[in-house]
Amino acid sequence: MREPTIARNYxxxxxxxxxxxxxxxxxxxxxxxxxxxxxADERIRVALDSPRVSKTLKQRVLHxxxxxxxxxxxxxxxxxxxxxxxQGIVGAINQEYHALLDRKLNRVHAGxxxxxxxxxxxxxxxxxxxxxxxxxxxxxHVREDPRILGGMVVRIGDRVMDGSLRRKIAxxxxxxxxx
Numbered sequence: 001m002r003e004p005t006i007a008r009n010y011x012x013x014x015x016x017x018x019x020x021x022x023x024x025x026x027x028x029x030x031x032x033x034x035x036x037x038x039x040a041d042e043r044i045r046v047a048l049d050s051p052r053v054s055k056t057l058k059q060r061v062l063h064x065x066x067x068x069x070x071x072x073x074x075x076x077x078x079x080x081x082x083x084x085x086x087q088g089i090v091g092a093i094n095q096e097y098h099a100l101l102d103r104k105l106n107r108v109h110a111g112x113x114x115x116x117x118x119x120x121x122x123x124x125x126x127x128x129x130x131x132x133x134x135x136x137x138x139x140x141h142v143r144e145d146p147r148i149l150g151g152m153v154v155r156i157g158d159r160v161m162d163g164s165l166r167r168k169i170a171x172x173x174x175x176x177x178x179x
Contacts, residue, residue, distance in 0.1 A: 007093045011100060012100065030070050035091045039091060048082070048088075055085070062075065063079070106136050112143075114145075147166065
């Protein structure tokens with residue numbers, strides 16, 4: 001089985017457990033934190049990936065670190081991931097889990113490019129208008145690119161909506177040169 005399929009299967013199992021217990025969103029936050037810690041701290045990543053550290057010790061360390069912060073089902077889930085040697089795909093499991101959660105909550109993520117840093121009022125307006133246009137809750141992820149000059153470029157999945165001033169100027173130029 002390929003890694004994305006394996007990650008999807010683990011995410012689905014955890015998601016179903018979260019649905020049964022009513023902790024779906026909390027488990028998402030916990031999984032995000034664990035995946036972030038593994039990605040951010042090389043010592044954690046090396047210890048989890050090392051064949052010199054026994055799976056039992058890895059499970060014990062995870063249990064000790066999470067016992068007062070996470071439900072037992074989540075700790076057992078991570079223990080099963082480690083037991084099967086899949087700790088290297090926790091980041092992929094996290095992404096798949098969040099995709100399931102987004103589907104459940106009817107939301108999508110949008111990459112938004114603006115020429116300069118927006119204030120909160122503009123961010124809220126962008127979020128509202130995109131949500132109305134798409135028919136789902138849109139979570140904008142904004143980055144700056146002064147090369148677009150003005151306007152914005154929005155990417156949702158494989159759909160790109162380019163309302164940048166740079167594109168409009170290029171279109172106008174093409175029209176003027178073509179006439």
